[in-house]
Amino acid sequence: MKKDHAALADKFNQDEPRVDWHDETLWWIRQKRDKAAFGIPEWEELRETASRIKFNVLSNLSQYLEQFEKAALDNGVQVHWAADGEEHNRIVHSILQKHGVDRLVKSKSMLTEECHLNEYLQEHGVEVIDTDLGERIVQLAKEPPSHIVLPCIHWKKEEIGELFHQHLGTPKGNADPQYLTNAARLHLREKFLTRKLAITGVNFAVAETGEMVVCTNEGNADMGAHLADVHIACMGIEKIIPQRKHLGVFLRLLARSATGQPITTYSSHFKKPRKGQEMHIVLVDNGRSRQLGRPEFRNSLKCIRCGACFNTCPVYRRSGGHSYHNAVAGPIGAILAPNLDMKKNADLPFASTLCGSCSNVCPVKIDIHDQLYKWRQVLVKDGYVSSAKAASMKAMAATLSNPALFKIAGKLGRWTIKHAPFVVNNGLNPWFKNREMPEPPKESFREWYQKNRSGTPQPSAGREPQYKEPSKSKIPH
Amino acid sequence: MSANNKSMNDLNSSLRGGGSRERILTAVKKNQPELMTLPVVKNFPQGFSSPVEKFSEVLKGIGGSVYEVANYTEVLHILTANFPGANRIMSTVQELSSINKGDTGYEDPHSLEDVDLAVISSPLAVAENGAVWTMDSLVPQRVLPFICQHLAVIVNKENLVSSMHEAYDKIGNADYGFGVFIAGPSKTADIEQSLVLGAHGPKSMTVFLIG
């Protein structure tokens, strides 16, 4: 049987210092996000605007898709439609075949991960080189990315040094990030200069103009696309936004939420192929239209893949991306995955404490933790969940649906952790196996809020101290 | 029609997504909720006392350099002093063509591989995030600002706006083939979150604010 999230998290937790390091690194990125968000007085209004633009997109998606297609065709771009991952892969392969290409470069695209494009092409004798440094690292290690923005966040520099020593011939024992990055730069530059076809993902596609925007810090999407004879951009149908000016809203939110940068180094707007070049767009459904039809889960399609919900999630930080056994991990992945395969991914909505931190940081205001909770109900009702989990869930449901009980349960929980840790830190609680319980916060958000709401208003962007920061405050680099 | 031909045709139509296009659009139409109105995007005026100062501070914070200069002669002096070892320099800015060095051909993008310094102009820069905008009408090969080892950008001070909202107001419905915001040198932090400048693109970015 395939291992579920709890079993995979157990495996990740065997190396306690590494878990602490993973936890702290992600928390540090979360703090950078806070700093960037608090620097924008209109942050909350921006989130609200982005959220409402996305609601409009979802409610008018069929028309926007047709509008986008028409504009793209007018721009001289070829447009393809794929019902599922399989069809997407076939379309990409057919374009390769038409050009007699069996080697290509690809920049980051979570959609192609979701469709397992690399495996498909490799089976058909095509060599795919991932050009984002983090993705190249996990590709050399024959692993999937463990984070949508930071693909090799679980790798230590010494391990990367060893990997590069084996594959790129760097000196053994050299683990200097500057040196290793330069080695990758030289290695990948040769690929950019010799590959005739480049695949990129898409961050935003503008219905009004038919252009698509790709955001990177490394410049790898641009190096690939501007040097290749053929550029294929692959996107999920939910990536549409109505107008060019809406990019102003989303580009202000994306990088700040992702890494705390004011904007990514490159925000590239691809509208028409350059002279002599061929440009293709593949529009992929793969379950998205189905998710659109589920009123309780359709909001997950607003996601702009910033990764903020990963970085803030106490479960993700301490279980690692691979424990989610899905292309998109983290809290949002746990909502998207059951739509793709309910049976295989029934465990994922349970990989959450429902603390709500994800919903608080989400730049498009997706009610992530509510949807996780709703998935649990659906999965239990439909018989995808073991009876033990179902029973404890019922207790949780009773608690969460009753504010008075919730207050007591929270207080009791904090008291228990403080005074009788063995009660929760035992083998019966799968979350706390192999690890000490985190130190409980002195007061819950509720108590804190009661105390503070009469005073000066607090900035609300993601400031919700009801869950645990990493124990050590050491900041990596 | 031979069997072979027929299966080729089937393949072609499925590759164009003939059936899928209709199926996807029908499913989306059926499942999308009732229309929700598109919000008005406010302009969100920024409270910077000086956009020039803000721009410089932000760009320096993300690894770029900024010079305020009065004219192109000053730019020439600074670039010559800062890049003494550059063997191939390509300027797309007329006023700075005297700095060109080495092969000046643009035909094949791959041939730009050994450009040490590229000098381009930008009609629009954004104070809130240190980004400059450029597009293919201003750069003879799209790859130039990415493939060069070092990038210099000339911006007229009066083309500085405060926010991305103002930036898109200015871009309006410009009919470019390719356009890009560039904010700082190419970078990565994929190895243990250590920031390294010069991932695949330029290792440095220098912006000259003229005027």
Ligand code: SF4
């Ligand atoms: S759900 Fe929200 S926070 Fe999570 S990746 Fe998507 S946009 Fe970012």
